[in-house]
Amino acid sequence: MKDTPKKKRAIVVGSGIAGLASAIRLQFLGFEVDVFEQNSTYGGKIGVWSKNGYRFDTGPSLFTMPHFVEELLLLDAKHDINFKYEKLNVLCNYFWNDGTELTAYADQDKLEDEFETVLGEPKENIRKFLRKSKEKYEITNHVFLEKSLHRVSTYLNLRTLKSILQLHKVQIFKKMNTENRKVFVKNKTIQFFNRYATYNGSNPYQAPATLNVIPHYEFGFGAFFPKKGIRSIADSLFEKAQNLGVQFHFNVPVTAVKRKPSGFQINNEHSADVVVCNMDVAAASKGPFSELISTKRKSYEPSSSAVIFYWGIKKKFPELDVHNIFFSANYEEEFNTLFKDYDLADDLTVYVH
Ligand SMILES: Cc1cc2nc3c(=O)[nH]c(=O)nc-3n(C[C@H](O)[C@H](O)[C@H](O)COP(=O)(O)OP(=O)(O)OC[C@H]3O[C@@H](n4cnc5c(N)ncnc54)[C@H](O)[C@@H]3O)c2cc1C
Structure with a gap:
C-alpha cells in the first residue's frame, strides 16, 4: 500500500481579514493551516465592542466589493455559511456648516441631478469624472488587486503590458486636488471627491491623482451593509475557515520567524513550508x-x-443615514494642520456612522 503524501504546512501570522482569507485559500489548496493570533479573538481591525446594551463595530464601516467575501465563502461550493448583506441606495449624506446638504445616491442619474440641483455642478462633470475613475480602475485593478507585484510573471503578462502603456491615464505624477480642480467648477464638489484620499489615510493635496480610482469602488460597484453588522464579515470567514479545518491559536504572539533549509521556523518551535504575514x-x-x-x-x-x-444614544436621527459626513469649512487647512503640524485643526471634518 502506498503512503499518502504528507500535507504541506502553512502558518498564518495574524487573523485579520487578510489572514482569514489567506488561511481559507491555503487550506482549500490542501495545506494544513495554523493561524497564530496575538489577540484573544479573530478579525483584527474588524473588531466589536459592547457596553451597557450597545454594540459597536470598532473598525471599518463601509463594505465594498462583497463578491470577494462571497468568493471565499463559496470556494468549496458548500453553502454552509449564512452571510447576508444589502446594497445601500444612499451611499452617504453630506453636510456643510452653511446649511448645504447633499445626498450621494447610488443611482448615477439621481447623483448627477443632486450635484446639479444642490451644488450647481454640471452633470457632465460628474459623469466625466466617474468615467475616468472607472478607467483608472480598469487599468490598475488586475495588476494591484489580482497579481503580485513581486513576481516577474506579472510584468510578462499582456494585460499588464497594456496597463503600463496606459500609465499616463492613471496620473501617478499629478496631485489629486489639482486634477479635481480642473474637472469641477464648485469647491464643494472638489471637497467631496478630495475626501476619497482619506480612505487610505492620505492627504488629497499631496496624494497622487491615481487615488481618484477610489470613487469607482463605491459608485461603480456600490456600497453594502451586512445585515448583522461589519463584524459578521469576520465571523463568517472565521466560521468558514474552521469548517475547512484551519486551526486557530489565540493569545499567541509571533516573535520570531526564521528561514530554515526546509522552510520556516516560528517562535523557535513550529515548522512550516509556507508562512503568511498578516x-x-x-x-x-x-x-x-x-x-x-x-x-x-x-x-x-x-x-x-x-x-x-x-x-x-437612545434617539433616532431621521436626517442621518448609515454614513454621514460633516465637512469642515477649510479642508486644505485641516490637512495642512494634520500632515505638516501633526495637530488637529479647530474645524474638523466629522464622519458619523
Ligand atoms: C477606524 C478604521 C476605519 C476603517 N474603515 C474602513 C472602511 O470603512 N472600509 C474598508 O474597507 N476599510 C476600512 N478600514 C481599513 C480596514 O479595516 C483594514 O484595511 C483591514 O481591516 C485590515 O485587515 P488586515 O487583515 O490586513 O490587518 P489587521 O486587521 O490589522 O489584522 C492583523 C492581525 O495580525 C495580528 N498580529 C499583529 N502582530 C502579530 C504578531 N506578532 N503575532 C500574532 N498576531 C499578530 C493582529 O492582532 C491582527 O489581528 C478602516 C480601518 C480603521 C482602523
Whole structure:
C-alpha cells in the first residue's frame, strides 16, 4: 500500500481579514493551516465592542466589493455559511456648516441631478469624472488587486503590458486636488471627491491623482451593509475557515520567524513550508519578520489614523443615514494642520456612522 503524501504546512501570522482569507485559500489548496493570533479573538481591525446594551463595530464601516467575501465563502461550493448583506441606495449624506446638504445616491442619474440641483455642478462633470475613475480602475485593478507585484510573471503578462502603456491615464505624477480642480467648477464638489484620499489615510493635496480610482469602488460597484453588522464579515470567514479545518491559536504572539533549509521556523518551535504575514508591514519588518523583509520597508511612514468616539444614544436621527459626513469649512487647512503640524485643526471634518 502506498503512503499518502504528507500535507504541506502553512502558518498564518495574524487573523485579520487578510489572514482569514489567506488561511481559507491555503487550506482549500490542501495545506494544513495554523493561524497564530496575538489577540484573544479573530478579525483584527474588524473588531466589536459592547457596553451597557450597545454594540459597536470598532473598525471599518463601509463594505465594498462583497463578491470577494462571497468568493471565499463559496470556494468549496458548500453553502454552509449564512452571510447576508444589502446594497445601500444612499451611499452617504453630506453636510456643510452653511446649511448645504447633499445626498450621494447610488443611482448615477439621481447623483448627477443632486450635484446639479444642490451644488450647481454640471452633470457632465460628474459623469466625466466617474468615467475616468472607472478607467483608472480598469487599468490598475488586475495588476494591484489580482497579481503580485513581486513576481516577474506579472510584468510578462499582456494585460499588464497594456496597463503600463496606459500609465499616463492613471496620473501617478499629478496631485489629486489639482486634477479635481480642473474637472469641477464648485469647491464643494472638489471637497467631496478630495475626501476619497482619506480612505487610505492620505492627504488629497499631496496624494497622487491615481487615488481618484477610489470613487469607482463605491459608485461603480456600490456600497453594502451586512445585515448583522461589519463584524459578521469576520465571523463568517472565521466560521468558514474552521469548517475547512484551519486551526486557530489565540493569545499567541509571533516573535520570531526564521528561514530554515526546509522552510520556516516560528517562535523557535513550529515548522512550516509556507508562512503568511498578516501583520502591518512596518511592524513585521522591525519585529518577527526582520530577517525576511527588506530594510527599505522598515522606514515606511504610517498613514494618518483617526480619533473615534463610541456613543450609545437612545434617539433616532431621521436626517442621518448609515454614513454621514460633516465637512469642515477649510479642508486644505485641516490637512495642512494634520500632515505638516501633526495637530488637529479647530474645524474638523466629522464622519458619523
Ligand atoms: C477606524 C478604521 C476605519 C476603517 N474603515 C474602513 C472602511 O470603512 N472600509 C474598508 O474597507 N476599510 C476600512 N478600514 C481599513 C480596514 O479595516 C483594514 O484595511 C483591514 O481591516 C485590515 O485587515 P488586515 O487583515 O490586513 O490587518 P489587521 O486587521 O490589522 O489584522 C492583523 C492581525 O495580525 C495580528 N498580529 C499583529 N502582530 C502579530 C504578531 N506578532 N503575532 C500574532 N498576531 C499578530 C493582529 O492582532 C491582527 O489581528 C478602516 C480601518 C480603521 C482602523
